[in-house]
Amino acid sequence: MPFALFIAVALSAAFTAAMRRHALAHSMVDVPNERSSHANPTPRGGGVALVLVFSALSTLLAPWLGWSATALMAMLGGGAVVAGIGYLDDHGDVAARWRLMAHFVAAFVALSALAAHGGLPTVPLGSWILDLGVFGYLFAALFIVWLLNLYNFMDGIDGLAGVELVTVSGGAALLLFWQGAPISASWLLLLAACGLGFLVWNWPPAKIFMGDAGSGFLGFVLAVFALWTGGEGGIGVWAWGILLGVFLVDATWTLIRRVSLGQRFYEAHRIHAYQYASREFGAHKPVTLGVAAINIGWLLPWAALATWFPGLGGLFLVIAWAPLVFLCWWFKAGVPESA
Structure with a gap:
């Protein structure tokens, strides 16, 4: 497995470099405007390399590492739909309704595979175990679609989406190893390795941006991992909610605040x-490094507690998220710049 991870980092970095050359040759460049967070024209679409490398290595390594065909369908079948519509949007605007339709189709593919695998994970609430039954699939579909979209929203400064990918997947892999689930853990380590290769080119100051194809794919895959590994012997929905806290809280707070202000x-x-x-x-760079520090130093320990004491997972999530909510309030997330 260590050699496979090294190959993943190297291939991801090499393919991202190739995508950068392709983007420059075909004028696929983000030019700064009043809504941009960058100052210089920068090539986009580098996330395609990450998608291709992760998908190819997952398919090749599946028999060796024990990854099931059902899991591959959930991750890569739906992921291909998300990456495909994102790629089209990167090359020319696709109407929001068509993107949303494609996202729900991808969620349906993933949830169909999950249903065949054994169904959705339950939610521990103190001494109770909440099983949402058929309604759980509706909530799960909304969760998948929201996470893949918010990952796109949060991919707005150099290195942030890559750092989130590496720290969240790496942290989840560590918890899964502790839980005695090395197969799922190895898959998440492969995802983190691909993210490291991409970060070689996306680290501040970024030489290429991820683009919708990459960010949507990553949000989708992380959402499916959260549902896939949330069962017995996994790390549960509370732990995943904690690990993904920075992106979930910032994107959700900002959306709610904007709607409440009539935007x-x-x-x-x-x-x-x-x-x-x-x-x-x-x-x-300070913000990207700050998110890495929060994910590793603050959220990962709380996610570990939620894994070891699942009945208290909801309480641990509230505690872990509280400073993140404060930061959103402090930085006036969702409030127009002119306000």
């Missing part, structure tokens, strides 16, 4: 907490 929620903007923070610090 058009579907319009592009740059008023997430992380975007305000990057302007206040005058650079992207």
